[in-house]
Amino acid sequence: MIQEGQPAPNFTLKDAAGTPWTLDGLRAGGPVVLFFYPRDESPICTREVCAFRDAHQDFAETGAAVVGISSDDEAAHEAFARKQRLNYVLLSDPGGKVRRAYGIPKTLGVLDGRATFVIDRSGVVRMAYSAQLVAEGHTRRALETVRAIRGEPATPPAAR
Numbered sequence: 367m368i369q370e371g372q373p374a375p376n377f378t379l380k381d382a383a384g385t386p387w388t389l390d391g392l393r394a395g396g397p398v399v400l401f402f403y404p405r406d407e408s409p410i411c412t413r414e415v416c417a418f419r420d421a422h423q424d425f426a427e428t429g430a431a432v433v434g435i436s437s438d439d440e441a442a443h444e445a446f447a448r449k450q451r452l453n454y455v456l457l458s459d460p461g462g463k464v465r466r467a468y469g470i471p472k473t474l475g476v477l478d479g480r481a482t483f484v485i486d487r488s489g490v491v492r493m494a495y496s497a498q499l500v501a502e503g504h505t506r507r508a509l510e511t512v513r514a515i516r517g518e519p520a521t522p523p524a525a526r
Contacts, residue, residue, distance in 0.1 A: 382444035396429035
């Protein structure tokens with residue numbers, strides 16, 4: 367799996383509307399939180415995407431873009447995003463080409479792995495985290511990393 371300090375592989379993938387997105391284009395606006403999840407509508411994946419949805423304001427305050435990627439097609443992403451009221455982009459990676467470029471291992475050799483990366487504006491991976499069964503840990507670690515990139519405390523002052 368791609369590790370911290372390595373360059374993030376660029377990609378071009380489409381969202382639910384068929385619009386192409388590139389990593390280079392996404393990171394032009396600030397850090398990118400790129401999370402790979404196995405599939406739409408599964409229980410753990412739904413918890414994960416909703417955790418990122420619920421933390422949207424926190425990520426927006428850091429200037430970070432959040433992007434979810436799975437092998438599901440555009441139509442499945444559109445229905446899933448609408449049902450879960452997602453406020454960020456889901457991209458379709460048919461055949462898992464981008465997932466393989468990031469070196470995300472399969473779980474038990476069959477299930478697509480779950481991994482999250484924080485990529486800074488220069489294209490360097492600042493965080494690489496993989497945990498198949500821990501949905502919410504991805505959001506927390508990514509937020510801590512984007513705050514560290516900005517030089518902010520890891521925990522909001524009100525939560526201390």
